[in-house]
Amino acid sequence: MIIDDFDYNLPKELIAQRPASPRSSSKLLVTEKNLITSFNKLYTFLDKNDVLIINNTKVIPAVIIGKYEGKKIKITLHTKLSTRTWIAFAKPAKLLEAGSILSFRDDVSAKVLNKNEAHVELNFNLSMKGFNSFLNRYGELPIPPYIKTKSTKIKNEKYYQSIFSKNFGAYASPTASLHFDDLLLRNIKKKKIDIIEITLHVGAGTFLPLNNKIVEKNKLHKEKGYISAESAKKISDALENKKNIVALGTTVLRLLEDCFLKYSDIQSYNEETELFIYPGFKFNVVNKLITNFHLPKSSLFLLVCAFGGKKNILKCYNKAVEKKMRFFSYGDGMIINRYDKI
Numbered sequence: 001m002i003i004d005d006f007d008y009n010l011p012k013e014l015i016a017q018r019p020a021s022p023r024s025s026s027k028l029l030v031t032e033k034n035l036i037t038s039f040n041k042l043y044t045f046l047d048k049n050d051v052l053i054i055n056n057t058k059v060i061p062a063v064i065i066g067k068y069e070g071k072k073i074k075i076t077l078h079t080k081l082s083t084r085t086w087i088a089f090a091k092p093a094k095l096l097e098a099g100s101i102l103s104f105r106d107d108v109s110a111k112v113l114n115k116n117e118a119h120v121e122l123n124f125n126l127s128m129k130g131f132n133s134f135l136n137r138y139g140e141l142p143i144p145p146y147i148k149t150k151s152t153k154i155k156n157e158k159y160y161q162s163i164f165s166k167n168f169g170a171y172a173s174p175t176a177s178l179h180f181d182d183l184l185l186r187n188i189k190k191k192k193i194d195i196i197e198i199t200l201h202v203g204a205g206t207f208l209p210l211n212n213k214i215v216e217k218n219k220l221h222k223e224k225g226y227i228s229a230e231s232a233k234k235i236s237d238a239l240e241n242k243k244n245i246v247a248l249g250t251t252v253l254r255l256l257e258d259c260f261l262k263y264s265d266i267q268s269y270n271e272e273t274e275l276f277i278y279p280g281f282k283f284n285v286v287n288k289l290i291t292n293f294h295l296p297k298s299s300l301f302l303l304v305c306a307f308g309g310k311k312n313i314l315k316c317y318n319k320a321v322e323k324k325m326r327f328f329s330y331g332d333g334m335i336i337n338r339y340d341k342i
Helices: 039-045 128-138 153-160 175-179 182-190 229-240 250-263 299-308 310-322
Strands: 027-030 035-038 050-055 057-059 063-068 071-080 085-091 101-103 109-116 119-124 167-170 194-200 223-227 244-248 269-273 288-292 333-337
Touching (some): 027 310, 039 182, 050 229, 050 250, 063 128, 175 288, 182 194, 194 229, 194 250, 223 250, 229 244, 244 250, 250 288, 250 299, 288 299, 299 310, 299 333, 310 333
Parallel strands (some): 027 333, 050 194, 050 244
Antiparallel strands (some): 027 035, 063 071, 063 101, 071 085, 085 119, 101 109, 109 119, 194 223, 288 333
16 A cells, blocks of 8 residues: 555645634534534544543653753653653754753753664663652653644643543643543543543654655554553453443544454553554454544544444545545544444
8 A cells, every 4th residue: 555545635724733612512523423512522433332542641741841062952852761761852853962961940861872863762861750850840741743833831731631531641731631621521421331441651752744755664653552450351341241432532533443453352451552453454452433634644533434334434625625624633523433343
């Protein structure tokens, strides 16, 4: 397969720069019914035979500003190697080399151990506990590059964290969750729909393009996932009882499908996944997917095409463009039935 076959035309003005307010007042495309409604009506398309699986990851304030020889360096942490060592994007990276010492606020410093183009390996002079406190005080959330409108630190934390977020570790938000507010959640619970938490810490690689034009030759960055024994049992029991597994976001779908591929069941999980899903993938767990509209030629768009059928998904995206729905992280959402279940 060729990456260029997974392209579509998107006017720039449809890239959402702010989330809807309130969150659930965004739009929802119900693909099975070819219907556009308000996201706060999502609960009307679910019933007690559905089990909603959510991602409770929390985005790290991974962007910090340092100085080297009096010049500002923007550091975006993206991979934790040990309690003190991280790999990060540096901008401008050309000023740094192995051995350079970056200085930050509160006497925090980091030594550049290695450099590979824009990536630097940094060793900080703080323990993990102290470093987390430092990030919470001075770090900014890594807002996606296609969001051009500047916001304050407080507004970004309000906009870019979901109401489910509690387990620190993501470098990007699981954005399907951003549509949820307390009112929508209450309406879902009123219908006796089970809600089960799992964790996939979204990696910074989610923003990187697929470099090889041949789909199958691409690899994704590893991301850390967790499924507790309690959550695993609930999901496994739901599968056994023929309930519909509804994934809130592509992150949830990838973690569940990766777990099943490895163990032929959903069980306690504490490991990394680099599962790359594209058309031809056999889904074993998820029946319905709630997701946003994704970048053309991205790994997430390929996943959605695999799940909902490429022809069907392209038709839905074209409808979304025609109806001026909003795209990407702060945009509108859709609910998709699995292609082989339609």
